[in-house]
Amino acid sequence: MEHVTSLMYYLPTKPAVTEQVLKGGPEYTVFAKETQTARSRTKGYGANYPKVSQAIWTAIQAAITGTSSVSSALQTAQGTISSPASRTTIRSPAR
Numbered sequence: 001m002e003h004v005t006s007l008m009y010y011l012p013t014k015p016a017v018t019e020q021v022l023k024g025g026p027e028y029t030v031f032a033k034e035t036q037t038a039r040s041r042t043k044g045y046g047a048n049y050p051k052v053s054q055a056i057w058t059a060i061q062a063a064i065t066g067t068s069s070v071s072s073a074l075q076t077a078q079g080t081i082s083s084p085a086s087r088t089t090i091r092s093p094a095r
Contacts, residue, residue, distance in 0.1 A: 055081050
């Protein structure tokens with residue numbers, strides 16, 4: 001696992017395996033510390049994460065292409081994510 005990890009710049013999330021990787025050098029130390037408190041992007045939204053993700057990437061694309069201002073694009077995304085019709089299906093992640 002250590003060899004694959006170093007070739008792919010992959011840091012495992014299992015603490016015991018991460019410890020083995022860190023014995024090979026300190027390059028990943030800062031990232032290993034982050035994995036201790038990290039959380040999945042999908043944790044709060046569950047199965048609805050694709051809808052949230054689509055709203056976000058659609059807003060980013062609209063802003064990049066100039067079809068919408070950044071502010072307007074993000075407001076649209078926020079409206080999609082928190083609209084009354086989707087409140088039962090898309091929930092903001094708990095903090």
